[in-house]
Amino acid sequence: MNVLPVAKVVAEVDTGDTAWMLAATALVLLMTPALGLFYAGLVRSKNTLNTFMMCVAAIAIAMVTWALVGYSLAFDGDGSLIGGLGNFAMQGIDFTPREGTTIPHLVFFAFQATFCIITTALVSGAVVERMRFGAFLVFAALWSVLVYAVLAHWAFGGGWLIAGGTLDFAGGVPVEMGSGFSALAAALVVGARKDYGRQALLPHNAVYVLLGAGLLWFGWFGFNGGSGFSTGDASVLAFTNTLLTPACALITWFVLDLIRGRKVTAIGAATAIIVGCVLITPAGGFISPGWAMALGFLGALPCYAVIVWRPRTRVDETLDVLAAHGIAGFTGILFIGFVAQIGWNGVSDGLFYGNADQLWDQALAALAAPAYAFGMTYVLLRIIGAVMPLRASEHDEAVGMDVAYHGEEAYASGEGAILVAPDADGEALVADPG
Numbered sequence: 269m270n271v272l273p274v275a276k277v278v279a280e281v282d283t284g285d286t287a288w289m290l291a292a293t294a295l296v297l298l299m300t301p302a303l304g305l306f307y308a309g310l311v312r313s314k315n316t317l318n319t320f321m322m323c324v325a326a327i328a329i330a331m332v333t334w335a336l337v338g339y340s341l342a343f344d345g346d347g348s349l350i351g352g353l354g355n356f357a358m359q360g361i362d363f364t365p366r367e368g369t370t371i372p373h374l375v376f377f378a379f380q381a382t383f384c385i386i387t388t389a390l391v392s393g394a395v396v397e398r399m400r401f402g403a404f405l406v407f408a409a410l411w412s413v414l415v416y417a418v419l420a421h422w423a424f425g426g427g428w429l430i431a432g433g434t435l436d437f438a439g440g441v442p443v444e445m446g447s448g449f450s451a452l453a454a455a456l457v458v459g460a461r462k463d464y465g466r467q468a469l470l471p472h473n474a475v476y477v478l479l480g481a482g483l484l485w486f487g488w489f490g491f492n493g494g495s496g497f498s499t500g501d502a503s504v505l506a507f508t509n510t511l512l513t514p515a516c517a518l519i520t521w522f523v524l525d526l527i528r529g530r531k532v533t534a535i536g537a538a539t540a541i542i543v544g545c546v547l548i549t550p551a552g553g554f555i556s557p558g559w560a561m562a563l564g565f566l567g568a569l570p571c572y573a574v575i576v577w578r579p580r581t582r583v584d585e586t587l588d589v590l591a592a593h594g595i596a597g598f599t600g601i602l603f604i605g606f607v608a609q610i611g612w613n614g615v616s617d618g619l620f621y622g623n624a625d626q627l628w629d630q631a632l633a634a635l636a637a638p639a640y641a642f643g644m645t646y647v648l649l650r651i652i653g654a655v656m657p658l659r660a661s662e663h664d665e666a667v668g669m670d671v672a673y674h675g676e677e678a679y680a681s682g683e684g685a686i687l688v689a690p691d692a693d694g695e696a697l698v699a700d701p702g
Contacts, residue, residue, distance in 0.1 A: 281365055281372055285370045285499055286375055289375050292490035293382055296383065299382075299386050300382075301320075301324070302487055303480065304320040304323035305476050305480035307319045307323065307587055308480075309476025309478075310477055311472065312472050312668075315669045315670060317676055319397070321674060325401075325404070329388065329409050329412065330385040330387075335357070336357055339358075340353050341417040343425040345426065346425075348428040350417075360373075361377050369497045370497075376497070383443055384417070387412075387446060388408050388411060390451070390589055391411065392408075393589040394458075396669075398660050398665050399458050399660065400656075400658060406656070407648070407652055415640070415641055416442055416446060418640070419442035420442040422442075423441035424436070429629075429632070429633050434632065435608060435614065435616075438506065439550065444594065444598075445597040445637040446637060447593050447594070448589050448595065449641040450641045450642065450644075452642060453641070454645055456646070460584030461584055464584040481538035484545065485514060488514075488545040493552075505557075510545065510548055513564035513567075514540070516560075516561045516563075518564075521543075539588070543567070547596045547603075548600065550604060551603055554614040562607075563603050574590065578590070605618050605619060606618045608623075
């Protein structure tokens with residue numbers, strides 16, 4: 269056995285950085301089942317399992333596509349639009365440090381895989397309660413390669429955005445805008461639920477939603493804190509900002525809820541946490557804690573406005589992925605252009621500190637990423653729809669996706685039902701909240 273390469277690895281890999289990145293990778297993986305919990309609480313009870321299963325399926329589908337081709341297209345080479353195939357099927361990914369980092373290439377690969385996984389799962393929020401499960405699996409496989417990997421290359425892997433000066437610390441381009449504007453396209457192609465606009469389609473379990481949001485926030489410390497790829501200043505700054513921005517967004521949401529309806533809602537609070545985490549995702553390592561707080565207070569405003577406006581349209585983008593991720597990611601990317609500072613780990617200053625060019629670089633990303641994500645997703649779903657049906661049948665939609673596609677119920681034997689009244693024999697009559 270040749271032991272020389274091993275000795276070289278020991279000399280170059282930083283064990284502290286590697287330990288943190290292993291923990292961060294596990295935290296980000298936790299975010300996908302947390303998202304499943306968050307999404308499952310927002311749908312009707314008859315679609316609970318199917319909604320969660322879309323997130324579970326994304327773990328398997330996106331992990332395999334990432335290992336085979338997605339990672340290579342995102343990070344191999346420095347082509348303007350797309351990477352190469354030098355890492356196809358994980359070729360060349362080993363214990364040696366990934367270029368520009370002090371962690372093994374395998375750890376870098378695994379960390380980036382968790383980003384692809386959760387982004388693929390995020391898009392499902394636009395089409396839950398009516399998209400066929402098999403069609404979603406096909407879509408997830410193709411989307412993770414044709415949309416996510418491309419945007420990841422543009423922003424992280426040497427593509428034209430990062431080469432041109434765009435700053436994106438942890439995924440405002442491929443994760444947030446990529447999922448949000450893809451969700452809009454998916455909602456338009458798949459169409460609205462049969463009861464949309466005719467009856468209230470309410471969340472069935474606010475506790476699931478709050479618990480899922482809390483776990484997502486917890487995982488986001490790995491998502492943003494790990495994107496510095498070390499235990500250095502960038503990771504510490506992003507970690508701290510990930511605590512501050514969601515808290516400030518939550519306060520703004522409370523105020524807006526009180527103004528609008530005189531009640532602070534649990535669903536609104538959970539949504540605010542997600543919005544705050546998304547807002548700081550692209551900016552985490554580039555702006556000061558003070559500006560991170562301002563981003564939370566101000567950035568929540570357009571997201572709240574879109575969430576209030578969207579139900580008045582015919583666009584049934586079920587779980588508001590566009591507002592919570594697309595608009596929040598768009599806002600965070602632009603915010604960098606105004607307030608980035610060299611003193612806070614920024615590559616360059618923003619407009620407020622004398623550099624108008626940075627705002628232009630950020631605006632370019634804020635235009636290009638949504639356009640590509642929306643356009644490619646729209647075309648991709650049209651092609652899939654020409655080969656196989658995207659929509660569940662009216663019968664399956666009425667019965668519920670849980671029974672139709674998984675043969676199971678989240679609340680068997682009446683669990684989770686709502687008590688209505690006792691019958692003549694004193695037995696409880698119940699109504700399913702779905």
